[in-house]
Amino acid sequence: MSDERIRDARLLDRIMSADAAAAFIEPGTTVAMSGFTGSGYPKAVPLALAQRIEQRHAQGEPFQIRLLTGASTAPELDGALAKVDGLALRLPFQSDPDARKRINDGTLEYIDAHLSHVAQHAWFGFYGEIDTAVIEVSAIREDGALVPSTSVGNNKTWLDLAKKVILEVNDWQPAGVEGMHDIYYGTALPPHRRPIPLVHPDDRIGETALRCDPAKVVAVVRTHGPDRNSPFNPADECSRQIAAHLIEFLQHEVKAGRLPPNLLPLQSGVGNIPNAVLAGLAASGFRDLTAFTEVIQDGMLDLLHEGILTSASCTGFALSPEANERFKRDIDFYRQRIVMRTQEISNHPELVRRLGCIGMNGMVEADLYGNVNSTHIMGTRIQNGIGGSGDFARNGFLSIFLSPSTAKGGSISSIVPMVSHVDHTEHDVSIIVTEQGLADLRGLSPKQRARQIIAHCAHPDFRDALQDYFARACRDSYGKHTPHLLPEALSWHQRWLDTGTMRP
Incomplete structure (x- = not known):
């Protein structure tokens, strides 16, 4: 990967391996990750974290996290962490068979929530403090703004609330996705809300990238991996x-x-x-x-x-x-x-x-x-x-x-x-x-x-x-x-x- 995807010089010295990045995630913490229905989820850090959890479990040490996302993700995230019994709580949506099995046998707590409610509930602290956000992006601009990849989900909220941020910059995602996003920063919590100025479905009312305080970024991981969604069967x-x-x-x-x-x-x-x-x-x-x-x-x-x-x-x-x-x-x-x-x-x-x-x-x-x-x-x-x-x-x-x-x-x-x-x-x-x-x-x-x-x-x-x-x-x-x-x-x-x- 060339530095065309990581254009903020301040973050070049924070580029590291997925294993090194995963070491920033501690047992018992709440971790918010990107991802929405198998798109835009981190591909490398969750796998490295799952391996770290498995090693700690083999040594007889407890290690689980509370996981928040936008919606369902993919085997490299939900599946990998569920298989090693690395999740204490999951929300707001999942579709992974290993996670589902653990939820239904009572070993994994699950909060099934309306997707429109999650950001507000996070801001009010219903899910506790968010320690780490792990977010996939397609690029980091010169000013530190983050170009999302193929999903936005709750990434804005995760970046705002997390104490630490780990970024995966995935160059499998097309560079041309830049400009497709519309990130609205005009939302507020009651009683300070104001009307959202969107009248037509294609109106653009926000910014094309996510804001992120560079001081919170503890790791940048280069990746090259596809989104994973199951192929659709022909209509019967x-x-x-x-x-x-x-x-x-x-x-x-x-x-x-x-x-x-x-x-x-x-x-x-x-x-x-x-x-x-x-x-x-x-x-x-x-x-x-x-x-x-x-x-x-x-x-x-x-x-x-x-x-x-x-x-x-x-x-x-x-x-x-x-x-x-x-x-x-x-x-x-x-x-x-x-x-x-x-x-x-x-x-x-x-x-x-x-x-x-x-x-x-x-x-x-x-x-x-x-x-x-x-x-x-x-x-x-x-x-x-x-x-x-x-x-x-x-x-x-x-x-x-x-x-x-x-x-x-x-x-x-x-x-x-x-x-x-x-x-x-x-x-x-x-x-x-x-x-x-x-x-x-x-x-x-x-x-x-x-x-x-x-x-x-x-x-x-x-x-x-x-x-x-x-x-x-x-x-x-x-x-x-x-x-x-x-x-x-x-x-x-x-x-x-x-x-x-x-x-x-």
């Missing part, structure tokens, strides 16, 4: 059916005058179903679309390339390896169309409400009345976390949840009498879509919602059982506003735990 028939139902609904809303022809700013969760929806939008003739979202994945990159999406605002990427290479190759093109922000702006509830975002997110299950569980399997085992779905569900113009109607080879119904864990209440859910159809819940009472969900979203193998439960609940429930048979409400989940199927 189920995903295409879900996408078709949603696109037909959006077309209907345009005809009814409730949406403009170019829709409203899109927010899309990560996965194969959202990618299928994005592909379907292009095939259906929608044009001049915009996005105000957390993550840009392959489908949005395709829409930008085709000119169907005119601009996209995000805080990070979740690109397949092939899309990553295309992004790097065509970086000059994408820099004119993508704005990367801190997640306290990309997920800001007031902005989501004011811009009128269309939120499209996945779910684990929904119940008869429209309550959605997006985080827990059988009510107790965390899968990943709520992420930013709550920021967009509560505040978006349309709150859409997407899922196949069954899981685990048809043994689990995604539509159940009562969800085993509630992330999004019935008050925050507008639309539920499965491959069976779409239920528009707007303007409906609880019993009206139940009839729509059973008729349009439930799999035929479970529809009669749901109808039977609902009919008996309407007859025998203690109250008739939201009818439930409490002894049976979660019996489907218990039946699966006992027998391996929800089928009666």
Whole structure:
């Protein structure tokens, strides 16, 4: 790596190995790292730290840290530290199988938080003092300003609050990413807040780099490593059916005058179903679309390339390896169309409400009345976390949840009498879509919602059982506003735990 990536002469004498940098991190401290859905996370220092922790454990010495990030990261960070039992606490989102196992067996404490809340909670000290920030950047400017790489996340807050800063300068990341970021320094804590001057999704209201006091930088580590995201599978028939139902609904809303022809700013969760929806939008003739979202994945990159999406605002990427290479190759093109922000702006509830975002997110299950569980399997085992779905569900113009109607080879119904864990209440859910159809819940009472969900979203193998439960609940429930048979409400989940199927 040439010094073109490290242009602040004051920091040249702090360049060192990842092992030397990791030695600055002490047991029992709170460490904040960059990273958002497998992009922009530090690649070398966490691995070196994991090795150091493993060595200390072999000597019988305790060594764990409390880890904060923007969202999920990758095997070199979450995976490496979880494998060596190096984490005492993790927040606000994760997707690593080793971390998930430890969370679910009770050996790793986990705080599943709305992504828009994390920066504010950190400033108020709910997570304790942040000892060290480990941040990946693509370059350090002459004045010490830090050019982020492929995610921004909570990096601004981590740099502001940390006592010590370790920088990884990754020259695998394209130099051309410089200028793509918009770091807003106008936020404040209550009661001193003022309006955020963002009116359109592509507005630029901040700076193109992060501020950092050079005196806090204790180490600079040169790296050359790729972001790691799993490749997306081609859309299957189920995903295409879900996408078709949603696109037909959006077309209907345009005809009814409730949406403009170019829709409203899109927010899309990560996965194969959202990618299928994005592909379907292009095939259906929608044009001049915009996005105000957390993550840009392959489908949005395709829409930008085709000119169907005119601009996209995000805080990070979740690109397949092939899309990553295309992004790097065509970086000059994408820099004119993508704005990367801190997640306290990309997920800001007031902005989501004011811009009128269309939120499209996945779910684990929904119940008869429209309550959605997006985080827990059988009510107790965390899968990943709520992420930013709550920021967009509560505040978006349309709150859409997407899922196949069954899981685990048809043994689990995604539509159940009562969800085993509630992330999004019935008050925050507008639309539920499965491959069976779409239920528009707007303007409906609880019993009206139940009839729509059973008729349009439930799999035929479970529809009669749901109808039977609902009919008996309407007859025998203690109250008739939201009818439930409490002894049976979660019996489907218990039946699966006992027998391996929800089928009666």
